[in-house]
Amino acid sequence: xxxxxxxxxxxxxxxxxxxxxxxxxxxxxxxxxxxxxxxxxxxxxxxxxxxxxxxxxxxxxxxxxxxxxxxxxxxxxxxxxxxxxxxxxxxxxxxxxxxxxxxxxxxxxxxxxxxxxxxxxxxxxxxxxxxxxxxxxxxxxxxxxxxxxxxxxxxxxxxxxxxxxxxxxxxxxxxxxxxxxxxxxxxxxxxx
Amino acid sequence: xxxxxxxxxxxxxxxxxxxxxxxxxxxxxxxxxxxxxxxxxxxxxxxxxxxxxxxxxxxxxxxxxxxxxxxxxxxxxxxxxxxxxxxxxxxxxxxxxxxxxxxxxxxxxxxxxxxxxxxxxxxxxxxxxxxxxxxxxxxxxxxxxxxxxxxxxxxxxxxxxxxxxxxxxxxxxxxxxxxxxxxxxxxxxxxxxxxxxxxxxxxxxxxxxxxxxxxxxxxxxxxxxxxxxxxxxxxxxxxxxxxxxxxxxxxxxxxxxxxxxxxxxxxxxxxxxxxxxxxxxxxxxxxxx
Numbered sequence: 001x002x003x004x005x006x007x008x009x010x011x012x013x014x015x016x017x018x019x020x021x022x023x024x025x026x027x028x029x030x031x032x033x034x035x036x037x038x039x040x041x042x043x044x045x046x047x048x049x050x051x052x053x054x055x056x057x058x059x060x061x062x063x064x065x066x067x068x069x070x071x072x073x074x075x076x077x078x079x080x081x082x083x084x085x086x087x088x089x090x091x092x093x094x095x096x097x098x099x100x101x102x103x104x105x106x107x108x109x110x111x112x113x114x115x116x117x118x119x120x121x122x123x124x125x126x127x128x129x130x131x132x133x134x135x136x137x138x139x140x141x142x143x144x145x146x147x148x149x150x151x152x153x154x155x156x157x158x159x160x161x162x163x164x165x166x167x168x169x170x171x172x173x174x175x176x177x178x179x180x181x182x183x184x185x186x187x188x189x190x191x192x
Numbered sequence: 193x194x195x196x197x198x199x200x201x202x203x204x205x206x207x208x209x210x211x212x213x214x215x216x217x218x219x220x221x222x223x224x225x226x227x228x229x230x231x232x233x234x235x236x237x238x239x240x241x242x243x244x245x246x247x248x249x250x251x252x253x254x255x256x257x258x259x260x261x262x263x264x265x266x267x268x269x270x271x272x273x274x275x276x277x278x279x280x281x282x283x284x285x286x287x288x289x290x291x292x293x294x295x296x297x298x299x300x301x302x303x304x305x306x307x308x309x310x311x312x313x314x315x316x317x318x319x320x321x322x323x324x325x326x327x328x329x330x331x332x333x334x335x336x337x338x339x340x341x342x343x344x345x346x347x348x349x350x351x352x353x354x355x356x357x358x359x360x361x362x363x364x365x366x367x368x369x370x371x372x373x374x375x376x377x378x379x380x381x382x383x384x385x386x387x388x389x390x391x392x393x394x395x396x397x398x399x400x401x402x403x404x405x406x407x408x409x410x411x412x413x414x415x416x417x418x419x420x421x422x423x424x425x426x427x428x429x430x431x432x433x434x435x436x437x438x439x440x441x442x443x444x445x446x447x448x449x450x451x452x453x454x455x456x457x458x459x460x461x462x463x464x465x466x467x468x469x470x471x472x473x474x475x476x477x478x479x480x481x
Contacts, residue, residue: 025245044383044384044400045386045389045396076389076393076396078238078384078388078389079346080350081346081347081351082358082382082384084351085350085351085358094351098241098242098245102242102243102244105243115392115393116388120239120242120243121239123240124244124247127233127236127240131234131251132202132233132234133234134206135203135206139391142391146392158429161470162207165467165469166468167206167207167209168206168207169206173202175231175232175233180254180302180303181233181254183301183302184250184251184254184303187296187300188246188247188250188293188294190297191293191296192293
């Protein structure tokens with residue numbers, strides 16, 4: 001076993017991090033956190049998280065940028081908003097998690113080949129190009145880009161059940177006016 | 193706005209066809225036939241908001257604009273679509289600089305949005321007093337003796353608590369009682385099913401959905417009544433794996449609330465998508481006769 005320092009020295013912290021996060025949508029109130037832990041105890045996913053939500057907020061406030069952005073916590077947040085409606089300081093914790101996810105994707109620091117960010121990115125790509133999601137194609141992309149493709153074989157019995165009940169189609173869905181969608185996304189880039 | 197237009201989203205055209213097959217007849221029966229929003233695009237769900245929030249709000253803006261041109265409010269049966277469209281609507285009409293830019297991009301693409309559309313879930317629309325009375329009047333086959341765990345999931349009641357409580361809502365319970373069923377005191381009613389995590393990390397999905405079904409069983413429920421396609425899917429498809437892993441027979445049908453309403457209204461069960469259930473429905477048919 002290798003001996004590792006568990007505590008960060010002050011010069012290793014990113015003191016600009018809190019300011020940057022506060023500028024993002026939904027994160028304006030984050031420094032009102034009183035560290036009561038209502039979020040962590042309400043969260044159905046916290047038992048799987050490396051840092052529960054309360055710690056993520058503390059990390060943001062104190063400049064632990066790398067730990068916060070690389071955490072699995074962001075991706076394990078299922079957007080159930082329980083923490084958000086219960087927070088006594090009215091912090092929009094779910095929206096904070098979304099903002100950190102976007103920052104982690106932008107800075108490419110999310111866990112590599114981890115299925116959740118891969119799913120988010122693949123679904124966004126499908127929608128941006130066709131306007132509509134196609135469930136089967138999304139699943140195929142997910143397995144090819146995040147896991148070993150043999151994972152698909154394990155999914156086969158379920159796929160068969162869905163086929164049998166007419167709940168899975170091979171058709172690629174699309175909107176009619178794809179041109180309008182492209183114009184919209186281009187116009188948005190120009191505005192930014 | 194003058195009436196409603198139906199926004200199906202990807203699920204009701206995909207794995208949740210039986211939701212569409214039952215919700216549309218129910219609205220027809222109470223004299224509120226719904227037309228589908230022409231050329232709607234996907235809402236982007238939680239995925240697009242995790243990648244790019246401006247684009248996520250913009251694609252929702254296109255749907256809102258399509259509905260506004262028809263002078264109609266949106267009915268979105270999928271809780272994910274409902275929240276995503278509603279959240280984007282609030283954001284786009286919030287007056288921030290970022291919202292202005294998105295509205296401007298919508299203008300340029302020929303889908304201007306003036307902020308007049310309201311986004312509703314069918315449950316919210318159906319439980320209004322006059323409509324609940326109409327449903328009651330249409331019931332010809334009350335679901336006597338059927339014990340129902342009403343499962344609201346998360347995104348219908350949170351973060352916006354516009355029509356019911358965030359922790360212990362009762363609107364679906366009232367609706368199920370109105371069609372003669374017996375709602376059980378289900379403490380898991382707004383606990384998360386894991387959403388898309390069930391597809392990405394099975395261990396998490398198994399545990400979360402097992403907690404829900406175990407509680408429903410403990411309260412003596414015969415079926416779970418759901419209002420969201422992802423909840424329905426998650427609770428249903430993992431049942432055989434749960435039985436194996438936890439050595440606990442938590443098997444039970446997971447049905448859309450609209451399927452049960454349609455059944456109580458005496459609509460033919462063949463027309464309500466019951467044949468799409470992966471779980472055996474025989475015990476339920478025996479119970480309600």
